[in-house]
Amino acid sequence: MATKANGAFITKIIRHYLKYDRDNPFIFVSSLLAFLGIVAGVAVLMLAMGIMHGTQKEFQKRLFVMNYPLTLIPTSYDSTNENLVQKLEQKFPNIKLSPYYTTQVISKSGSNVNGSILYGVDFEKESQINEVFEKSQKDSLSIDSKYKMVTGEVLAREMGVYKGQKLTLYFSEQQAIGFGTMPLHKRFIIDSTFDSGLKAYDKAIIYTTLHAFQKILKRKEGQYDGIHIYSEDAMNDINRIREFLETNGLSKGIIIEGWWEQNASFFAAMEMEKKTLFLVVLLIVVVASLNIISSLLMTVMSRRSEIALMRTLGATKKEIKSIFFRLGVIIGVSGIIAGTILGFISMWVLTTFDIISLSADVYGFSHLPIDLTVTDFVLIISGTFIIVIISSLYPARKASSTDPLTVLRNE
Numbered sequence: 001m002a003t004k005a006n007g008a009f010i011t012k013i014i015r016h017y018l019k020y021d022r023d024n025p026f027i028f029v030s031s032l033l034a035f036l037g038i039v040a041g042v043a044v045l046m047l048a049m050g051i052m053h054g055t056q057k058e059f060q061k062r063l064f065v066m067n068y069p070l071t072l073i074p075t076s077y078d079s080t081n082e083n084l085v086q087k088l089e090q091k092f093p094n095i096k097l098s099p100y101y102t103t104q105v106i107s108k109s110g111s112n113v114n115g116s117i118l119y120g121v122d123f124e125k126e127s128q129i130n131e132v133f134e135k136s137q138k139d140s141l142s143i144d145s146k147y148k149m150v151t152g153e154v155l156a157r158e159m160g161v162y163k164g165q166k167l168t169l170y171f172s173e174q175q176a177i178g179f180g181t182m183p184l185h186k187r188f189i190i191d192s193t194f195d196s197g198l199k200a201y202d203k204a205i206i207y208t209t210l211h212a213f214q215k216i217l218k219r220k221e222g223q224y225d226g227i228h229i230y231s232e233d234a235m236n237d238i239n240r241i242r243e244f245l246e247t248n249g250l251s252k253g254i255i256i257e258g259w260w261e262q263n264a265s266f267f268a269a270m271e272m273e274k275k276t277l278f279l280v281v282l283l284i285v286v287v288a289s290l291n292i293i294s295s296l297l298m299t300v301m302s303r304r305s306e307i308a309l310m311r312t313l314g315a316t317k318k319e320i321k322s323i324f325f326r327l328g329v330i331i332g333v334s335g336i337i338a339g340t341i342l343g344f345i346s347m348w349v350l351t352t353f354d355i356i357s358l359s360a361d362v363y364g365f366s367h368l369p370i371d372l373t374v375t376d377f378v379l380i381i382s383g384t385f386i387i388v389i390i391s392s393l394y395p396a397r398k399a400s401s402t403d404p405l406t407v408l409r410n411e
Contacts (some may be wrong), residue, residue, distance in 0.1 A: 006319055013323050014330065018273075019300060025304060029354050030295035033055035037288025039342060042384055045281050046343030047350075049376040052274040054369030061218025062268070066201045067259040068129065069234035070095075070241070072227040081404050082222035083248060083267055088229075091244055095231045099224040101213040106170040107151075108207070109159040116155065118206045120213035127380040132196045133207065135168065141191035152202025156193050163190050169206070173217065180290040214369050224336035278379075288335070289391035292328050296395030300324065300402070307402045318343045321400035328392025337382050347372065 018031075043258060072084075086097055101120035129135040136150055141163055149167065150158075161167050166187045174181040188208060196202055213219045231237040238258050245251040259266065300307070307320060347370050350356060356368045 009315070010319060010323050010326065014327055017303070017323075017327055018330070026299045027295055030298060032292055034288050034295055035277060035331050035335045036289030037291055038285060038332055038384065038388070039339040041285035041288055041341040042336055042339025043108045043346060045278065045380045045384075046286060046340070046372055046377065047370070048059070048277050048281050049348055049380065050347055050370040050372035051275070051368065051378060052270075052277060052327075053373055054371035056270050056274070057371055058369045059270070066130075066132065066198065066205070067262055069231045069259055070229035071257050071259075072229065072239055073255045073257060074224075074226065075255060079183060085227060087226075087242070087248070087250075088227075088244075092237065092241065095229055095237060095250055096129045097127070098122060098125075098129050098228045098230075099210075100226055100228060101210065101217075101219055101375050102225045103213075103217065105172075105206070107155065107159060108168045108170060109161050112159045114155060114158060114203065115162060116169075116204050116206050118208060120219075121206075122209045122210055124229075126207065128313050129228060132194050135401045136192045136194035145189060146209045146215065147186065147188050148209065149188040150191060150192050150194060150207040150365070152205060153193045153195045154202035155204075155206070156190060158203065163192060163263065165190055165370070171217065178392060184216065186212075188212070190408070196397055212378040235260075282383060283389075285387050289332070289387045292331055292388065292391045293395055295331075296324055296328050296392065297398065299327070300395055300399045304402060308400060311402070317400040323395045323396075324399040325396035328395060332385070332388025332392065334389070336381060339384075340381070 068408070082099075085097055086093070088097060098121055103118055105116050105117050110116075121133075123133075123137065125135050132193045133150065140150075149169075153169070155169075156162065159167060166189050168185055171184040171186075173184040175367050205332050214221055225270075229237075229241075235258065238256060241256055242251065245254060245256070311317075312318065350368055353365070
């Protein structure tokens with residue numbers, strides 16, 4: 001029964017201290033500012049983490065499309081051949097492979113010039129592993145020529161050419177002309193165009209047939225510059241393929257890379273930016289917690305006589321400490337709950353209505369991507385709650401250490 005009486009006493013005093021005090025209005029204002037600071041901190045943290053993770057996912061999605069899950073890259077010319085392709089297809093029926101040739105070229109149309117990367121691929125196999133390329137084939141002219149090409153829409157637009165028209169490509173190899181030489185060049189007809197959502201890729205990448213490479217650059221048939229691999233579980237398959245290559249003595253002269261390794265520095269920078277942003281925005285909560293400390297300390301100083309009276313009437317140090325500790329926690333937790341509600345409402349508004357629009361040419365997407373993960377949400381709530389707990393401890397200890405005899409003597 002004593003425990004229930006103590007609990008009722010503590011609850012009653014807390015309710016009394018939470019009310020507006022006309023004699024000390026600044027204490028209430030300070031508590032209100034602390035509450036609003038926690039609300040703003042939690043809401044901004046949720047938005048910031050949601051936008052950062054959403055942006056990271058959008059870039060990852062687009063880079064994944066154009067970079068392929070896995071890529072076999074030879075360090076010696078005859079490493080990636082047709083025999084290796086067949087062995088991998090037999091051993092790993094769950095993966096899809098698209099061997100390729102590649103070289104750097106200069107595309108020219110009239111006075112327009114642009115540097116590009118030319119890939120020679122099997123159009124059917126490439127369509128199976130590259131959804132952007134597959135989509136381009138649905139709108140292709142189906143030109144029956146080994147010198148047909150698939151370019152990005154950005155490149156075609158900047159070159160001033162359209163589907164069905166020709167674009168000249170200059171290679172680094174030289175060809176004899178009379179008594180001199182000049183760069184090897186060939187006119188290709190544009191069969192279709194693609195749009196990956198990333199301007200840099202659409203401007204730099206061109207696809208043509210394997211036969212065009214073999215004919216123009218005298219590449220040996222079945223001896224490729226690399227193999228693009230599609231896998232649903234790339235992070236596990238990369239180890240399985242490495243083990244297979246080593247077991248069969250095929251690993252010499254071959255490097256296998258995952259898309260995450262090819263763009264490791266980019267995603268590491270984004271992850272670092274995300275962590276830094278979290279710490280910076282968390283300072284809003286830290287500042288709000290200082291308001292909790294100051295408001296509780298002012299409450300303690302203004303209520304010293306009441307605290308002394310409660311002590312003389314039988315209230316223990318533990319009860320006094322519990323009153324002010326719970327007072328701080330109530331302000332903080334109320335702010336966390338209100339901030340969480342405000343954060344979810346803000347995310348819904350930004351994702352539902354086109355309030356903030358982005359340039360698709362710059363970012364590759366026009367809407368503001370927001371995707372708050374459960375881990376980030378738990379981290380935000382946990383971090384804020386810990387700060388609130390720590391902020392409530394010192395004022396509570398200060399209140400419980402009040403000496404009733406000294407206070408009553410001075411009063």
